[in-house]
Amino acid sequence: MKIGEQYKVREMAGEHVIVMPGRYGADMTRVVALNETSCFLWEQLRGRDFTTEEAAQLLTEHYEVDAETALRDAAAWCSQLASCGVLE
Numbered sequence: 001m002k003i004g005e006q007y008k009v010r011e012m013a014g015e016h017v018i019v020m021p022g023r024y025g026a027d028m029t030r031v032v033a034l035n036e037t038s039c040f041l042w043e044q045l046r047g048r049d050f051t052t053e054e055a056a057q058l059l060t061e062h063y064e065v066d067a068e069t070a071l072r073d074a075a076a077w078c079s080q081l082a083s084c085g086v087l088e
Contacts, residue, residue, distance in 0.1 A: 001078065002088045003046045009034060018042075018086060032084055037063070041077060052078050 010019050016039045018032040034042060037059070044058050055074035059065055065073070081087045 001051070001082070002049045003042065003081070004086055004088050005047075007086050009039065009042055018084070020084075032080075032086070037073075038077060041074070 007018050007020070009016050011017075016034040018034065020032075040062060041055055041058060045055060052071065052074050055077060056067065056070040059070035059074060060067055063070075078087065
């Protein structure tokens with residue numbers, strides 16, 4: 001899977017959000033907020049193909065989390081992005 005090139009993360013009011021492209025630019029009625037961990041994964045994985053397992057590996061390397069929890073969290077992260085149409 002891959003994060004769609006058209007999606008950008010912006011900082012707005014102290015939060016990181018994915019701005020969905022609209023017909024005439026950004027659709028500010030459709031934004032997805034990212035917490036610190038989600039933003040970390042986004043920065044590490046954007047622009048390349050990746051698997052859920054690779055995302056989980058990043059979590060175990062960067063945070064104090066066991067492999068099982070990291071895999072569950074990475075799967076949830078990927079599922080959320082997919083449901084928003086962000087993943088290709």
